[in-house]
Amino acid sequence: MSSSPPRYADMAPNHRRLISNWLFLLCFMLLGMIAIGGVTRLTGSGLSIMDWQPVSGFIPPLSHAEWERLFALYQTIPQYHLQHEGFGLEGFQRIFWAEWIHRFWGRLMGLVLLLPLIWFTIRGMITRALALRLFVFFILGAMQGAIGWFMVASGFRPDSTAVEPVRLVLHLSAALALYLAILWTALSIRWPTPQVVTPSAEGTRTKRLVWLALCLICITIVAGGFTAGTHAGFVYNTFPLMDGHLIPTEYARLSPFWMNFGGQQGGHSV
Known part of the structure; x- marks a missing residue:
């Protein structure tokens, strides 16, 4: 683009x-x-x-x-x-x-x-x-x-x-x-x-990191929508660990995702 x-x-x-x-x-x-x-x-x-x-x-x-x-x-x-x-x-x-x-x-x-x-x-x-x-x-x-x-x-x-x-x-x-x-x-x-800049390996890495950060922010916002819509934010009240785990055990039961409250809060937090 x-x-x-x-x-x-x-x-x-x-x-x-x-x-x-x-x-x-x-x-x-x-x-x-x-x-x-x-x-x-x-x-x-x-x-x-x-x-x-x-x-x-x-x-x-x-x-x-x-x-x-x-x-x-x-x-x-x-x-x-x-x-x-x-x-x-x-x-x-x-x-x-x-x-x-x-x-x-x-x-x-x-x-x-x-x-x-x-x-x-x-x-x-x-x-x-x-x-x-x-x-x-x-x-x-x-x-x-x-x-x-x-x-x-x-x-x-x-x-x-x-x-x-x-x-x-x-x-x-x-x-x-x-x-x-x-x-x-x-x-x-x-x-x-925009100012013409000679491409470099460092500049390319920075650009990729910026796009990655933008994608992660969008994913976090969307995950937050699921978390708010299902009240999944009340499942765990600790951070960064959730029920003693960095990744909640509920991730193993992602079916369906929009009703997996632990997985939703975990995805939003992670």
């Missing part, structure tokens, strides 16, 4: 700075989105909104009647009866806002991406190829909303109080992939012509 697409070097320097800063802002917002999603997961708020309204969901409930309607919907799912029965409208509002902010932030990101993209394209500040790439990012972001609802819907099953871990990890992994794609594009626009 080339790290210096020549088409970016032809852009005006002030345009490159403006557009790269815009993409860096989107990266920051995406990290915030992941963090808000983590709060939603930890507070058990993800199932509080039963409606998927991509457009009208931008507006929160504005009347007591609307709050009562949404609360009545929430009372139809197992999580309410198994975990929150009797906590009243105020308790519902507390978990509702965490999930609403998560969804609102996603919609806001869509606008922050789409509106400047239209403006930059009309003004001729970006190439057609770059405009197409950024529009693909917008489509992928919209798909994240659909993946999120696909994940949430899994929590409405009988006797279920949480979403399926596999769908949770799919949602997290897609967000991570989109973040890396936007970040790579922003860096390529900001510095389109």
